């Protein structure tokens with residue numbers, strides 16, 4: 001029996017961290033044996049919020065691909081490609097955009113939430129305001145800006161409003177509104193039947209299913225499978241500062257970090273604040289170091305750490321050293337595979353070329369069928 005087709009993608013954000021390793025990548029690796037997997041580096045999606053910073057995209061694609069391959073995403077089992085190498089996806093996206101009411105996109109719950117969240121993040125980082133004296137602009141922290149004199153605040157509250165409006169214009173683009181539709185085109189172009197998603201992505205998949213039904217209803221032809229969700233909750237992986245591990249918070253331990261970097265980051269990691277000295281009983285259940293131990297250390301080290309942290313006989317310095325050793329040895333084969341691959345740029349180019357050829361053939365077939373259904377090509 002042929003395997004079901006699974007489609008998934010990742011934005012090229014550069015080197016991946018251990019949160020990706022424990023979440024998506026580990027899952028993708030397992031799924032390769034059960035499904036006919038199409039894994040896409042979705043660079044167009046990177047433009048939806050980052051269209052002003054495109055200079056990093058080529059390097060980010062390469063770095064991410066190296067992480068995928070060294071973590072076991074296998075081009076002999078899966079089709080690996082860059083989204084923008086498949087122009088058929090863009091054409092299908094255009095065709096689908098003709099039949100999708102804008103209200104469907106506006107009501108996707110993540111649209112407004114993400115817009116507000118992105119706006120909050122950007123406004124919290126920096127406010128772009130003119131100098132008091134001159135017309136030159138200065139970038140200052142919002143906190144600084146709020147500490148200035150009352151008059152200054154009053155003047156600048158108007159400018160903050162203007163900055164907010166301009167940030168909103170920067171973020172609320174046509175591409176950002178349409179990105180769930182582009183996701184739909186990604187899936188439908190290769191006739192994906194199964195899509196691994198987290199709970200927060202379910203509305204996007206439901207939208208894809210609605211679009212399929214609408215296409216079939218309008219053009220009286222059942223062309224696409226209605227993609228099913230494969231619910232795969234990524235664990236919440238804390239960063240070294242306790243917030244969610246994320247590139248934008250600079251709190252990640254990267255899959256490709258060398259041993260000395262891992263040791264440095266583990267030393268900086270926040271532990272149970274109530275455990276100050278060796279001898280103090282600790283709470284492993286709230287400690288970031290213990291979280292990593294659970295995934296990266298072997299037994300019996302995990303259970304010993306839990307017991308000895310609670311009874312106070314283990315100090316955080318020693319516990320962190322143990323974790324560094326576990327992380328370094330667990331990531332060593334991945335790092336070595338990555339180093340070997342990075343010295344072979346022709347192999348990387350070939351993997352992407354072969355993947356794109358396969359994905360293009362599949363997507364072209366789908367596109368031709370869609371255009372025939374829409375009478376854009378003769379039947």
Ligand code: SF4
Pocket residue numbers: 271272275282283284287288289290305309310314315316317319320
């Ligand atoms: S001993 Fe280990 S688990 Fe316990 S608080 Fe310190 S670092 Fe965390």
